[in-house]
Amino acid sequence: MSTMHDVALRAGVSLKTVSRVVNNEPNVSEQTRRKVDAAIAELGFRPNSVARNLRTGRIDVVVLALPQLSQPYFSSLAEAIMREAERLGLTVLIELTDGDAEAEMAVVREHGPHLGGLLMYPVGLTDAQARTVTRIVPTVLMSERAYDAPVDRVAMANREGVRALVGHMVSLGYTRIAALGADHTDLPERSAAHLRLDGYRDGLRDAGLPCLPELVVDLDPRWSRRLGAAGVRRLIERGTPFDAVLAFADTLALGALHAVRDAGLRVPAEVAVAGFDDTDEARYSYPSLTSIAPGTTQIAREALVLLDNRMKDAHAQETGRLVVADFELMLRESTVGGMAAWAGA
Template sequence: MSTMHDVARRAGVSLKTVSRVVNGEPSVSDHTRKKVTTAIAELDFRPNSVARQLRTGRTDLIGLALPHLSQPYFSALAEAIMREAERHELTVLIELTGGEAEAELAMAREHGPYLGGLLMYPVGLSDGQARSLAATVPTVFMSERAYDAPVDRVAMANREGVRAQVAHMVSLGYTRIAALGADHSGQPEHAAAHLRMEGYRAGLRDAGLPYLPELVHEVSTTDWNRQEGAAGVRRLIERGIRFDAVVAFADGLALGALHAVQEAGLRVPADVAVAGFDDTDDARYSYPSLTSVAPGTAQIAREALVLLGDRMNGAATQDAGRLIVADFELTVRESTLGGMAGWG
């Protein structure tokens, strides 16, 4: 079945132009309109009436595929993208994939013909599947994993962010720094965990501190939640492992750690300092407020939509993927500075 992308390629025009012709909009020259209608006839393209209603007669519908919204970062990212998309006069269709490759592919297979473009945080896709998806619909990944495929990608400064967490702890005199969120499986879908672990180890090396495996809590899933964070701290306490600080690879893990530390009768940060990654709203309003790495969520949304716009308008070549790494900032709060945080 032919799609609007096929028509646009055959006529040598943009998707937007095809949409205007299909929907009878007047702002198209007679010459261009004839090229499009000829391509439609040659390809036997038949717009799906239900899809046209879904698109409200436009090609400004884009897809947003995320693993889930239970992790605070993804809900914050979805909100940032919705706001940025509104600025570009784009409508967003959100699908939750559970991090499963089949669900990620289904987003393009089922909705691709009706989407102007697709933003995705892929988890389960292989390189070949990513290449196939990019050939189906203009796509930009917001992902820590690098793919061998011509897909544009916007990523966080994972290593640098965690390295800054560790440096901050060391600057305050902490030396037995636990890490929550590691993954030693080597699976590519856990790329964020691998990169953040590299940052943790680099931070220790910078400070001349040894890497102690007993201070590292591994999480076997990509769902970095409060339960896992609390479990990691409880394990350290139950085993009698001495630690004076915790760097968590996500705010969800850090919030769970805060709960478990205080549950054990320890003071934050006098006995144990805690820092997270994502700088979500929960970090600002936890008790005590949580020091956290802000990964540039608004910038990720902004850059992803700029790259997607290029893809949708044919301004980017299909044989090369571009990479943008967002800026980060360590936001220091009470969980590491205590009452001093209020004084900056």
């Protein structure tokens, strides 16, 4: 295992200079910092976070609390956060909450005093609980919902992304577009499912099309391929005419693709299908899946920058800050057929 001494020898600098770079201290030239970073990468050196915490008084361990990892988006987000955290010298522990408010609070109660910071994708968290969390540990929420609490948030453009998808489908001539993944239960009002349904309605309104209740398919919020396929089969069994499926997640869209093909329908000649999240599976499904890329890498980077700032000075900002990530419409075969090759799919 490499040591700081090995890094100093490889970079041709003093041990103290390596320590300054590892601890992100000032008074190190950019050229020297690059040499030390290169030596760290070459040797695979991993700083001892416990020793560093004792020296600096800062805890470099953060918890990433997610509803689940079975959905491809959350696993992709976790990987992006782990990579970004490593660059910042932070150690990440992952906790799963299943979207339950009590489980979300349990993470804080169990780990709070021993954490440098908390990244959470909240589902059940209330305003009062959010205020409690921010008093216990520096926190950044990856959430579209606005909280009545001084908490920093990084959000994806759920509503805008789905609106763009509807516009894309309408531009290709599709007019009976099913929305797959709506939720009218007791999820918080600004949940991803609600925002994406709002975007669907926006897109139809832009096109002068009605929002038909029979084309809005409610599903359990624990989205899966099975539920996506079941939702499309429900439309077919009811005899509801549709010429496109806009799924609120790629995992639902992949199930929809399966059900559409099982029904003997051609994609996209008879039914177009699109998703949201731009997962790897979307790129390599058959046909490849048009999807919204929600800026996962940007979300990870911005969330950790905000958290790092909070960890350095928890009271620097008394009010919460909001960053909304950019999105991109990724055109693939499931909506544009063979033209996808010309669209950079």
